[in-house]
Amino acid sequence: MLSRHVPNLRHPSKWMFAPLLLFLAELDCSAQPTYQWKDAVTNEKLTCQQCPPGTFVAQHCTRDRQTVCEPCPDLHYTQYWNYLEKCRYCNVICGEKQVEVQQCNSTHNRVCQCQEGYYSEMEFCIRHSKCPPGSGVEKLGTPFENTQCGACPRGFFSSSDSSTKPCQPHQDCEQQGKVTNVQGNQYHDTLCTSCRLGRSNSTQGPALGDDDCEQAMIDFVAYQNIPVRKLKRLQQILEGSPKKPALGTRAAMQEKFRAFLIHLKEGHYEVTKELLDALRAAKLHSVEEKVRERFLLS
Template sequence: MLRQPLSGFSCVLLAVCALMQRSAAQPACDPVTQYVDNTDGCCRMCPPGTSMTSLSTCTEPNCSPCGNNEYQDKYTTEQKCTLQPYCDPNKNFKAAVHTSKKSRTTCLCEEGFHCSSKECITCIPHTSCPPGEGAVSIGDHAHDTVCKECPEGSFSDESSWSGACKQWTVCKTGFYVSQRGTARSDNTCVESGPSPAAYVVPILVIMSLLVAVGVFLCKVKPELFKRVAKCCMKSTHLPIEAEQDPEAPIRIERITPEENEDDDSILTGVPLTDNGNVLVQENGKLEQLSRQESQTECSQVCYNVVSDVQSR
């Protein structure tokens, strides 16, 4: 009896049934920690930080720790660990410190540098903010520095990849701003001088004293007041009368002392001529002093009179 050939549908159905029978025969293995061996059994893998030796069995794997500068970051059947990356200082990387055998060490850029690309093959310097700008976002291993112009009331006077804008200085009490700050410079504070009002009181005191001396002399010694005023004004080079020719010879005069209690020569002890020049006595004679000497003596006369008024 001849068999009829199977139809296409029947062939597909038989293939699916065979696959299902085979799948049902295989155990369910953990894809992370186990693997399927040639006998269709579930075998254990070595954990992270180790590698599998040739002495391993399916159920009892022989795992060896990774060596120095090596790592294994997952369960494995590999017999060797992976080398840690080399962080080249010539490419501005920090010296690597491998602290774990279960993870890959990341090479970090030196301070002031960042990765030139996503792969971080080399490191390049951060952008340096010029004077007048400050860092609003300081650069790190993965990002560059972001600069921005200093706002009103702040400044930056240096080039820096990490320096922010600084606030203008507020002058302390007793100081004032002599020069206003800019985006590149700070306020300039200068110590304040004494107030003009500080001079008012001393000036009023001196003026009051002079007025009091003048009033006293006018009432008590009018003739003496005239001579003292004439002498003092002459000592300050005020034009009272025509000055004598400095080339003229010194005039020698003789005077006879008179009994006059109003005579200023008696009060002050210094004889004067009619022109207010000072006479000095030598060997019974009175001589007229030079202009400079006369002015010095006149100053002494004024001082003696003021002292006499103060003592009274």
């Protein structure tokens, strides 16, 4: 016959005491903390009550009296229950590029952190890194972490250094009732135009003074796949100066060259004629032909 185990009621097992032990533990946690103290007069060991945060022990307990607590003086604090005979001094001083985020008070020391635009590294505040063109901010920097950058995915771009801007989506020319003049990449936006492009749209090219078409031509030339040194040479010819522009990345050079051409246009120069002549002088014949064909220039 199978036997059944029946608990011995005369000797209860440990599991029966679990609820009682839990209750006593909770009761003990809610009680005021204590500490052991030896009375200097009687040599008697006493259990004294600790002082709450913001106070300190002015007098230890005796057989007849509990602990006497007093508030911390100015610029001093105690953060926890304690049996300190004096409060701690607020010794934290905010340094360079730091701001105070927690004032010194009776229960807390002063707290400092790096000011906006900076983060803490090796006890120094370092300026947040900027994401270079072609990449954007994936996670903004905090007082404790640097900026996190990521390369712009297809359909997005970033054309400048920034510690705050994420990659931006390319604009849609069709939604604006325009046509795409230059397809965007990770470094620049898609550029739209209202200028008539291609022989299928017109049998006559735009006038040299047409502002929208001149801008379209500037954008088209600036973002052609021209080697950096030839792009530098092209700008040198247009400037009419022996001074060579400083080299940089292709994306940076294209932005500078485009800005230079826009400046020429705003100065009422005949940009179209001068640019075609410069392309020929720089021996960029294939680019010159593309411009003539695209903008129907004879």
